[in-house]
Amino acid sequence: MFAGLPSLSHEQQQKAVERIQELITQGMSSGEAISLVANELRASHTGERVVARFDDEDEDE
Structure with a gap:
């Protein structure tokens, strides 16, 4: 699966974690x-x- 994910700064990431x-x-x-x-x-x-590809690890089993 491919997804367009927001590219976040460290500060934005930290705020998301705190939220x-x-x-x-x-x-x-x-x-x-x-x-x-x-x-x-x-x-x-x-x-x-950022374009990211997510592999489903269970597909191979």
């Missing part, structure tokens, strides 16, 4: 928090994007 941690402490599951923050980043990001 995820905040949501988790408020009772949200980690998966939901990560999904929410990822969607927020995609919606608000105006910089470059």
